[in-house]
Amino acid sequence: xxxxxxxxxxxxxxxxxxxxxxxxxxxxxxxxxxxxxxxxxxxxxxxxxxxxxxxxxxxxxxxxxxxxxxxxxxxxxxxxxxxxxxxxxxxxxxxxxxxxxxxxxxxxxxxxxxxxxxxxxxxxxxxxxxxxxxxxxxxxxxxxxxxxxxxxxxxxxxxxxxxxxxxxxxxxxxxxxxxxxxxxxxxxxxxxxxxxxxxx
Numbered sequence: 001x002x003x004x005x006x007x008x009x010x011x012x013x014x015x016x017x018x019x020x021x022x023x024x025x026x027x028x029x030x031x032x033x034x035x036x037x038x039x040x041x042x043x044x045x046x047x048x049x050x051x052x053x054x055x056x057x058x059x060x061x062x063x064x065x066x067x068x069x070x071x072x073x074x075x076x077x078x079x080x081x082x083x084x085x086x087x088x089x090x091x092x093x094x095x096x097x098x099x100x101x102x103x104x105x106x107x108x109x110x111x112x113x114x115x116x117x118x119x120x121x122x123x124x125x126x127x128x129x130x131x132x133x134x135x136x137x138x139x140x141x142x143x144x145x146x147x148x149x150x151x152x153x154x155x156x157x158x159x160x161x162x163x164x165x166x167x168x169x170x171x172x173x174x175x176x177x178x179x180x181x182x183x184x185x186x187x188x189x190x191x192x193x194x195x196x197x198x199x200x
Contacts, residue, residue, distance in 0.1 A: 006135065010150050011110060014117040018108070021127055024120045026103045034102070034109045039063055042105070046097045052090060061087075062094050069095065070111025071183025073118055073149040114149040121156035125163075128156055132164050143172030143192070147183035159195075166196055 006013070015033070018025055025031070034042065043059045043066070046052075065087075069079065076096040081088030102109065108116065121128045138158055140146065146154075158164040172189045193199045 010146075010153075011113050014113045014153070017117050017120070017131065018113065021120060021124075024124050024127060025116060027106055029106060032105075032107045033113070034107050036063075038107070039066075039109045042101055043094065043098060046094050046101060049101075050093055050097055052094065057087065057090055062091060065091050066095055066098060067109075067111050068183060070109075070115050071147040071149055072185075073115050073152050075099075075115075111149070114147075114153065118149055118153040118156065121153060129163055132157055132162075136165055136167055138168045140168070140170045141172075143170035144174050144177040144186065144189045145172070145179045145182075145184045146188045148185050148188075151185065151188045155195075166198060168196065 008016070019030065022028075022030070040059060040063050043063045044054065047054050047057075047059055047062075076092060076099055079088070079092045079095060081092050083089075102112065121131065135157060138154065140154065154168065156162050156164075158166055158168040160166055170189070170192060174186055174189050177184055177186050177189075
């Protein structure tokens with residue numbers, strides 16, 4: 001008997017994992033969650049700290065760029081700006097300082113909720129195994145609207161190469177994907193059958 005199913009959005013389930021596995025996070029006490037306005041305020045403080053002119057670079061554009069990177073689970077250290085791209089070079093500086101300040105404030109933003117959960121499942125085999133055993137069957141609705149960070153997190157829980165059982169059922173329609181602007185990656189549903197060759 002598996003017990004009652006656990007149901008929630010990606011963010012709600014990830015927050016549950018992070019609160020249960022606080023020792024694997026950068027935090028020593030319960031974290032707070034920043035909304036868009038908190039996030040923008042932090043970006044502006046980072047601008048001041050590193051001496052970046054908000055007339056030359058728009059803080060909202062930087063915030064949006066950071067959110068896009070987090071949708072793809074890209075960390076600051078992984079960002080390799082082109083030498084000729086001034087915005088990307090400054091983005092790397094802002095993103096690095098933003099992450100440090102975010103964690104120093106004992107906070108997560110919405111993108112980091114997903115990214116940190118993915119990294120913990122990727123880097124902590126004992127924790128990953130715990131949740132693979134807790135959720136031997138996984139069902140995802142509106143799969144066409146998942147982003148890369150969500151996809152990578154599901155791979156850690158479901159794929160055999162990471163110790164999963166590949167008991168994963170997804171529901172979605174590639175023709176109804178409407179959240180590209182919010183980071184949705186249509187490849188997640190288009191590639192499902194190649195990701196899970198036993199799919200029916």
